[in-house]
Amino acid sequence: MQGTSDARQTMESQDELHGGVVRQRGNVMGKNIQEQNNGSNETTPEPNKELSPTSSKGSSVVLILLLLMVGITWGIAATAYFGVVDYKVLVGIKETEKVVTERGEPPVMSQDNQPSKEGETTNENMKTADKDERDNTLKQTEGKVKVKDTAQDPTKSKNSTPKKTKKPTTKTTDGTVPKKKKNPPDPLTSEKDIPILKQLREAEKLLKSKQAAKAKAAYQKLVSSNPESPMARFGKAESLFQQAEQERSNKLLQECIQAYNEVAELATCPPALKKKALLTKAERQTFLGHLRAALLTKTQLARDFPNDEKVLNQLGVAYLMIGQNDKAKQVFETVLDIHPGDGFALVHLGFIIKIKGDWMKSIEYLLPGVTSLEEGTQEGKFYFHLGDALYRTNRTKEADEIYKLGAERGLFRSKFQRSLYNVERLQSRPFWTPQQAKVVDYVKKLEKNWKTIRDEALKMMDVKKGLFVNEDENLRNTGEWRQFTLYQRGKKDAACSRVPKTCSILEQMPNAVGCTRGQVKYSIMMPGTHIWPHTGPTNCRLRMHLGLVIPTTGDGVRLRCADDIRTWEEGKVLIFDDSFEHEVWQQADTFRLILIVDVWHPDITKREKRTLTPI
Structure with a gap:
């Protein structure tokens, strides 16, 4: 009886020690414990008698608890001292590794792996499951997380956070820390602009986003409240130009030019902004075709900035544009004296x-x-x-x-095709057939009437009449080359009255007489003439040559276009693209006479024929 009582007392002590780990018992065992505490006189079983199933089950529980306590105690000690036993795995508890994101916050983790129903999860299996879960977590965060395993590194605390590394301070050679460099002041900004810089930037954003009308309104508001702000006035001028382009308005363009002038006249205008405003004003004047007004603006600039090569160079260009090459030459020589x-x-x-x-x-x-x-x-x-x-x-x-x-x-376009005024999409080749050029009807009319055209030209060849004039493009190397113009830049010349039959035939060819980038003229070349290799100004036309008088004596006459050499035949039309380099030799014993007829390139559209600048 004493042994049984001692066992029961031991069980109760263990109950109290472990906080009710074994409180869940059968009814019978609970009743026996209660009666023992109340001093019941009921006879207990004899020592030689077998314990009831309930009593046997209770003993087993006690034994298991004792073993667990011993195991846990030994595991803790061994882990702390040797680091070889994972006591948490031993009791079936898995520690979740702490995953720290870049923001320093642990992400939400999945539930811990649990042992199998049979309780057969080994330490190795648990480690494998841990590794798989860690790998999955890393994949989910696409390599943007850092893993901190406190179980494997006992020297680090679970709650520790990564320390921020301090960037090394750059020092000068004398050991002092250099001062931070300040941004240089904007040479375009005036003191009057500084209080409204934020508003100026907002207006500039509207301008950059092509909202010209809104930008103009924003700048005008700033000009009204800050009339001495150069940048506000400059922004207004820029927005006016943008609006003029969008609306194709010359009136707005004139307002824009005046606005640039107002910028330059402000006493508060910085020199850099004044120069920019006047150069832009001259550019807009040139755009309008006001070349002499642009020259006056650039002359004013040259007075204000006499040693500025950009200003002087632009003044030289202004003189070139109105044909005053000698004055332009002087300006460019001055620039090279100042800035070799x-x-x-x-x-x-x-x-x-x-x-x-x-x-x-x-x-x-x-x-x-x-x-x-x-x-x-x-x-x-x-x-x-x-x-x-x-x-x-x-x-x-x-x-x-x-x-x-x-x-x-x-x-x-190539080393041979060197014209400067081009429409890039046009097909090109040195020589063309009437079919390729789409001028079959024109060729037939010219070849059918070639004698009539020739006879009218021969009557006009009297040098005393002065109808055939010397070529004036400086293309002649040797000899004599004269021309008699009938149409130029799409306009009929008064000389047509002298060759009425020829011009009557030509009037049936609208793509010839209406070609604003071409000419129709007689060309006469004397023996011993050589024409330098040269190119026409544009690829927008094709050139037809109708042979009228073609000598065959001596070495004859030849035309090279690119690397192909051909000659003329009387009464036949030869078609080539004069935007390719071409060269002529006249080595016959008598003159050569042809009719030159320029026609629009077949790929030029009707709209382009109306809008292309005449040449």
Whole structure:
């Protein structure tokens, strides 16, 4: 009885110790414990008698609890000392690894893996499950998380957070910390602009988003409240120009020009903004075709900025545009005196000298100017004239290289096709058939009436009458070449009254007499004439030659277009694209007479025929 009582007392002590781990018992065992505590006189079983099933079950529970306590205690001690036993795995508890995101917050994790129903999950299985879950978590966060495993690194606390690393301070050689550099002041901004910088930026956003009317209203409001703000007035001018473009309004363009002028006249206007405003004003005046007004604006600029190469260069261009090449030459020479090697001045001065016919000297300016690659030097006309000057001074290989370089840089369609006023989509080839050019009817009319056309021309060949005038494009190397113009830029010349039958035939060819980028003229070339290789100005036309008097004596007459050489026949039409380089030799014993008729390129649209600038 004493043994049974001791066992029961031990069980109760364990109950109290473990907080009710074994409180869930059968009714019988609970009744026996209650009677024991109340001092019941009921006889207990004899020692040699077997315990009831309930008593046996209670003993088993006690034994299991004791074993668990021993195991847990040993596990804790061994883990702390050796780090070899995972006591949590031993009792079936899995520790969830702490996953720290970039924001420093643990993400929501899935539920812990549980042991199997049979309780057969081993330590190795648990570790494998942990690794799989960690891998899945990393995949879900696409490599943007950091894993912190406190079970494997006992030196780190679970609640510790990563420390921010301090960036090393850059020091100068003397050990002092350099001061932060301040942004340089904006040379376009005045003190009067500073209080309204935020509003100016907001208005500028409207301008950049092409909301011209809203931008103009915003700038006008700023001008009204801040009349001395140069940037507000400049913004108003810019918005007026944008609106003028959108509405195609010359009236708004005039207002825009006046607004730029108001900017420059402000006493508070910074010099940089004044220069920008007046240069832009001159550009808008040029756009309107007011070339002399633009010249006056640039003259004012040159007075205010006498040593500014950009201002002086623009003044030189203004003189060129109104045909005052000598004054332009003086300006560009002044620029080179102040700023030797200025590429823009070099190419323009070389261009002027080349036009005058001094090929050798022009190369001295054009070549270094083109190779400087400075802004304003990479234009087709400079490569065109440099190559031409090189060719005429017998530096043909260098000329060919310049033409190739111009084509590679997109300034020419090819080394042979060097016209400067082009419509890019047009098909091109040196020689054309009437079918390709879509002028079959024109060719038939010309070839049918070629004798009538020839006879009228021969009557006009009297030099004393002065109807045939010398070619004036400086294309002639040797000999004599004269022309008699009937139509030019789509307009009929008064000379047509002298050859009425010819002009009557031509009037039936609207794509010829209406070609604003072409001419119709007689051309006479005397023996011993050589025409330099040259190209026409545009690819928008094709050129027809009707043979009227074609000598066959001597070495005859020849036309080279690109790398193809042909000759003329009397009464036949030859069609070629004069935007390709072409060259003529007249080595016969008598004159050569042809009728030149330019026609629109077959790919030019009706709208383009109406709107393309005449040449």
